[in-house]
Amino acid sequence: MAQPKFFLQPLSAAICVACYSASAAAGHDGMQTLAPIVVTAQQGNAASGLIVHADPKQPIQPVPASDGADYLQSIVGFSSVNSGAGTNGDVTFRGMFGSRIKILTDGTENLGACPSRMDNPASYISPESYDRISVIKGPQTVRYANTGSAATVIFERKPEQLSQEQPYRGQASVLLGSFGRLDHNLEAAAGDDQKYIRLNAGRSVADSYKDGSGVTVPSDWERWNADLALGWTPDENTWLELTGGKADGEAVYAGRKMDGSMFARESLGLRAEKSNLTDVVKKIEAQLNYNFNDHVMDNYSLRKPGAMKMATNVARKTLNARMAVTSEWDKLQLVAGLDSQNNEHSKRSGDSVKPYQDQARVKDMEFRSYGAFGELSYQLSEQHKWVGGIRADQVNVKDLRAASLDKGYNRELDKTLPSAFIRLESHYPNHDAKSYIGLGYVERMPDYWELFSTAHGNAGSSNSFNGINPEKTLQLDMGYQHEHGAFSSWASAYAGLINDYILMSYHNHPSAGGHGSSFSAGAKNVDAVIAGAEAGLGYQFTDAIQADVSAMYAWGKNTDDDKALPQIAPLEARVNLRYVQDKYTLGALWRVVDSQSRISVHQGNIVGYDMKESKGFGTLALNGTYHIQSDVDLSVGVDNVLNKTYTEHLNKAGSAGFGFASEQQFNNAGRNYWARISMKF
Numbered sequence: 120m121a122q123p124k125f126f127l128q129p130l131s132a133a134i135c136v137a138c139y140s141a142s143a144a145a146g147h148d149g150m151q152t153l154a155p156i157v158v159t160a161q162q163g164n165a166a167s168g169l170i171v172h173a174d175p176k177q178p179i180q181p182v183p184a185s186d187g188a189d190y191l192q193s194i195v196g197f198s199s200v201n202s203g204a205g206t207n208g209d210v211t212f213r214g215m216f217g218s219r220i221k222i223l224t225d226g227t228e229n230l231g232a233c234p235s236r237m238d239n240p241a242s243y244i245s246p247e248s249y250d251r252i253s254v255i256k257g258p259q260t261v262r263y264a265n266t267g268s269a270a271t272v273i274f275e276r277k278p279e280q281l282s283q284e285q286p287y288r289g290q291a292s293v294l295l296g297s298f299g300r301l302d303h304n305l306e307a308a309a310g311d312d313q314k315y316i317r318l319n320a321g322r323s324v325a326d327s328y329k330d331g332s333g334v335t336v337p338s339d340w341e342r343w344n345a346d347l348a349l350g351w352t353p354d355e356n357t358w359l360e361l362t363g364g365k366a367d368g369e370a371v372y373a374g375r376k377m378d379g380s381m382f383a384r385e386s387l388g389l390r391a392e393k394s395n396l397t398d399v400v401k402k403i404e405a406q407l408n409y410n411f412n413d414h415v416m417d418n419y420s421l422r423k424p425g426a427m428k429m430a431t432n433v434a435r436k437t438l439n440a441r442m443a444v445t446s447e448w449d450k451l452q453l454v455a456g457l458d459s460q461n462n463e464h465s466k467r468s469g470d471s472v473k474p475y476q477d478q479a480r481v482k483d484m485e486f487r488s489y490g491a492f493g494e495l496s497y498q499l500s501e502q503h504k505w506v507g508g509i510r511a512d513q514v515n516v517k518d519l520r521a522a523s524l525d526k527g528y529n530r531e532l533d534k535t536l537p538s539a540f541i542r543l544e545s546h547y548p549n550h551d552a553k554s555y556i557g558l559g560y561v562e563r564m565p566d567y568w569e570l571f572s573t574a575h576g577n578a579g580s581s582n583s584f585n586g587i588n589p590e591k592t593l594q595l596d597m598g599y600q601h602e603h604g605a606f607s608s609w610a611s612a613y614a615g616l617i618n619d620y621i622l623m624s625y626h627n628h629p630s631a632g633g634h635g636s637s638f639s640a641g642a643k644n645v646d647a648v649i650a651g652a653e654a655g656l657g658y659q660f661t662d663a664i665q666a667d668v669s670a671m672y673a674w675g676k677n678t679d680d681d682k683a684l685p686q687i688a689p690l691e692a693r694v695n696l697r698y699v700q701d702k703y704t705l706g707a708l709w710r711v712v713d714s715q716s717r718i719s720v721h722q723g724n725i726v727g728y729d730m731k732e733s734k735g736f737g738t739l740a741l742n743g744t745y746h747i748q749s750d751v752d753l754s755v756g757v758d759n760v761l762n763k764t765y766t767e768h769l770n771k772a773g774s775a776g777f778g779f780a781s782e783q784q785f786n787n788a789g790r791n792y793w794a795r796i797s798m799k800f
Contacts, residue, residue, distance in 0.1 A: 153701055154746035155797075157754055159708040160195055160655075160669045160693045168598040168609050169542075169555050171195075171254040175246035175274070178754040180708055180742050182296055182793045185323045185342065187222065187244030191272065194254055195653045195669045196611075198688035200726045200769045203373030203785055205298075205325050205338040207242040207382075209726050211769065212270045213256075213613065213651050214673035214687035216724040218566040219590075221267030224249070224274045225362075227388065227408035228264070230462060232435040234572040236726050237379050238414045243366065245344045247292065247304045248319035249274040257596040257613055258559030259540050261492045261508035262443070264458045266538045268561045268592040268617075278358045279308045279315040279350055286311055289800050296793035299326030299339070310350070317348040319364075327371065330786035331764035337422070337777050342368030342382065356395050362388040371421050373785045374771030377429070378422055381415035402445040410437045415475070418776070425776060428471040434480065437462040450498040460488045464567060484567060485517040506557075507541040514564045518571075518584045528581050534589055536562040542596075554599040563590040565642075568725040569621050573642040574628040588644050591618040605659040607667075612652040619644040620684075622677065625721040625728045640725060645679040668694045677719070685722040685729040689715035689768055701746070708740040715768045726771070730782045733768035750799035755792075762790040 158179040171194055175184075184190035188208040191197040199208035200216070212220050222228070222240045231238040246252070255271040263271060281288065289307035294300065301324050308317040322343040327335050346364035351357075366384040390406035417430035443456030464484040469475030492510035499505060518530040542557030565587045576586015594615035601608050623640040655669035670692040675684030690713040698705040718729040742756040766784045773779025 154704050154744045155752055155754065156697065156699065156704050157706055157742040157744060157756065158193055159695050159706065159740075159742075160193060160667075168553065168600045168611050169256055169259060169544075169557070169596065171256075173252040173254075175249050175252055176290065176797075178742075178744070178756075178795050178797070180706075180740050180756050181758045182300065182756065182791055183294055183302070183795055184246050185302070185325075185340070187241030187246055187272075187274065188239070190246040190252065191241065191254075194252075195655065195693075196254075196256070196270075196671050198691075198767075198769055200686070200724070200771070201767055201787075202237070202375060202726065202771050203336065203338055203773065204340055204370040204379075205328055205788075206323070206340045206342065206368075207237065207239070207370050207379070209236055209239045210241055211686065211688065213671075214649065214675050214684065215269035216686065216726075217568065218265070218563065219267055219269040221263060221265070221271045222274075223263060223272065225276055225388065225408075226263075226273070226390070226406055226441065227410075227439040228437065228460065229384070229386070229410040229412070230435055230437050230567070232412050232414045232433040232464060233379075233416065234433065234466075234568065235375070236568060237370075237372070237375065237377075237416055238382050238412060242382065243384050243412065244274055245304075245319075245321045245323075245342075245366070246274065248276075248306065248321060248344065248346060250277045251275050256598075256611055257557070257594050258538065258561040258592060259542060259557050259596060261494055261510035261538055261540065262454060262456070264439070264441070264460045264490050265488055265512055265514070265536075265564065266510065266561045268563055268590070268594070276319075276348075278352060278360065279310060279317060280312075281308065281310045281315055282312045287800075290797065291800075292795055292797040294793060294795040296325075297791045298328040298788070299324070300793065301325070302795075313351065313353055315348075315350045315352075317350070318345070319348075320345045328788040328791070331759065331762045331789040332786070333789070334786070336785045336788075337371045337373045339421075340368065340370040342366070342370075344384075346386075356393060358390075358392040360388075360390050362386070362390075369421060373773050373777055373779070375416075376774055376776060377416040377418045377431075378420070379414065380417050380420045380430075381413065381432075383413040385411045385413075399446050399448060400444065401447050403443075404445075405442040406440070408437075408439045410439075411435075412437075422776060429468070430470070430475045431466065431468045432475045432480075433464070433466045435462055435464045452496045453493060454495075455493040456491070458490050458492070460486070462486045464571075481521075483518070483520045484571060485519060486515070486567070488512050488514045488564075502545055502547060504544045504546075505541070506544060507539070509539040510537070512536045512538075512564075516564070516570065516584075520571075523582065523584065526581070529585050532584070534562075534564055536564060536589060538562060551602040552599065553601075554597075556595070556597040558593070558595050560591075560593045563592070565589065565621055569642055572725055573623065573640050575641045577643050583642050587621055587642050588619040590621055590644075592616070594649075607657040608655065610652060610654040612650075614650040615648065617647040617649065620647040620677070622685075622722060623724050623728065625723070640723075640728075645677050647675055647677050647679075647684055649673070649675040649684070663699055664697070665699065666694070666696045668692060674717070682719045682722075683717035685719040686724050686727060686769060687715070687717065689713045689733065689735070703745045704743065706742045708742070709737065710740070711735075711737045712768075727769065730772065730784070733766065736763065736765040738763055738765070752797045754795045754797070756794075758791040758793070759787075759789055764789070 294302035344366035441458040490512040494508035538561040540559035573583040576583040580586025598611035651673035657667035
């Protein structure tokens with residue numbers, strides 16, 4: 120996947136982009152558009168800071184995102200477990216990981232298949248193809264199946280609004296960067312006020328990066344996606360949309376024994392909305408979505424083969440259905456509905472003698488859930504509003520592994536899982552202030568990785584499938600936003616009790632057949648407490664100069680063992696300084712990360728575990744944008760300006776296959792130049 124050497128030269132890349140912009144299509148007459156600002160830290164900006172909205176079509180720093188995890192790291196509170204690839208990180212939020220974070224695309228969930236989460240849900244997301252990202256912090260919504268306890272993240276697209284006067288629209292961007300980075304993204308729609316067709320397509324490729332010391336970290340990738348939507352809007356109150364898409368990719372992982380040689384996705388969806396049916400019934404919405412993820416990991420196609428060529432092909436089919444009705448009576452609003460999710464997981468393996476392609480797929484899991492929910496809001500006064508919700512999920516999981524059948528284990532789990540929340544939101548227009556305080560409760564079914572990728576469950580259990588209890592979280596969330604003249608501030612804080620927290624402990628387990636051992640994860644339930652906050656301050660010094668600082672901190676304790684919860688990112692602060700003019704902007708980002716001494720050695724999650732205390736570091740990044748002409752913008756940036764050599768706390772050990780010593784972590788990228796041209800039409 121090596122790129123032409125021309126693309127490795129940052130100055131040449133910038134010149135190439137600038138030349139390209141001169142031939143871009145002319146913009147619409149009479150429209151005055153300001154230069155975009157490179158996003159460096161999304162902050163609380165809706166529902167009193169509880170909900171964060173982000174525009175994924177805007178450039179971000181560090182270098183614009185290749186997948187969902189990359190983009191989410193620009194939102195305060197998120198971090199990522201780095202597996203060594205330049206893409207496909209696995210996000211954490213407030214120290215929580217995996218299915219505790221509900222990630223949705225257009226209201227539906229697309230689950231990965233890899234038993235070690237090489238293809239986690241965020242890895243199938245191309246963020247620039249969406250219109251908006253919304254993050255709901257904590258267990259403060261019940262509208263979606265199998266509620267997330269830490270956060271709900273929604274990547275969404277809006278229906279097209281075209282007309283005979285404006286029968287088409289679109290946006291295209293090209294990104295060039297160091298280490299062979301080259302991205303193309305296109306969104307194009309055509310139609311009229313009653314129908315439309317929209318295409319979202321993209322391709323991203325990069326070579327392995329070098330750290331600040333000039334050492335190459337194997338991490339190259341290539342990925343592409345294409346999604347098509349057909350929409351029908353016969354009137355302003357009706358929307359019907361049919362969607363379909365395909366994607367694929369490959370990635371080298373410095374922190375894994377195998378690479379991802381295929382990340383194939385196929386998807387189909389149908390959604391319908393009808394608004395303003397009566398004075399009471401304001402909207403009825405329904406959707407049905409199918410996803411098929413087909414993933415291959417091997418140790419030979421993207422790296423020098425070892426003594427034995429090995430490959431594993433895993434797949435997951437997921438069918439989601441949802442219907443909701445929004446009703447309003449005077450000061451009351453109720454959103455109530457039903458949803459379901461059915462998915463099945465299959466696996467096949469091969470080697471140089473028996474290729475996996477010649478083997479039959481064998482199902483090892485079936486998962487079914489059916490849920491009902493209601494979310495009610497009541498406007499107490501002009502300043503105060505109550506919001507609350509309740510839902511119940513009936514979940515059934517089947518263990519289809521032959522080994523479980525042979526040993527006579529229980530092979531079916533049935534659970535009824537409740538969740539609920541209540542929240543008070545306050546708004547004080549005279550003081551430009553908002554606040555919220557809410558209490559939420561959620562019970563979470565152990566996910567595929569916890570039930571099937573672990574070597575054992577709680578002590579005395581037959582296996583992990585029969586040895587892990589559902590996780591139960593009770594959490595208090597609160598926050599505020601305030602503006603006064605040139606000064607603004609915001610904060611979100613939380614504290615929670617988690618009963619039966621599912622903890623991964625890594626140690627040697629007997630390998631299949633009882634010969635030798637493997638260093639892998641076992642699962643157990645413990646009780647835990649968590650707490651933390653995100654906060655920010657901003658000041659407008661002049662019309663042109665603005666600055667802000669934001670910080671996030673997460674803390675957790677395993678109260679059963681009197682130890683820290685593992686794999687929690689350390690205290691982090693981001694300082695932004697911007698100079699803004701009509702035609703251009705200049706920006707600087709200083710990211711400061713503290714050391715992390717609160718660790719639990721060889722404990723963590725299904726992707727990584729704590730190895731040692733980490734050192735603090737700081738990195739400086741610079742960016743600029745220029746509004747070349749109507750609807751044509753150029754953004755440039757330099758990440759890690761000082762070319763520092765550093766390692767994130769959430770980082771896997773490097774693979775011995777690439778020459779890394781045992782538990783030696785790999786470093787992050789060194790100085791990185793990039794330039795992005797964006798054009799609307």
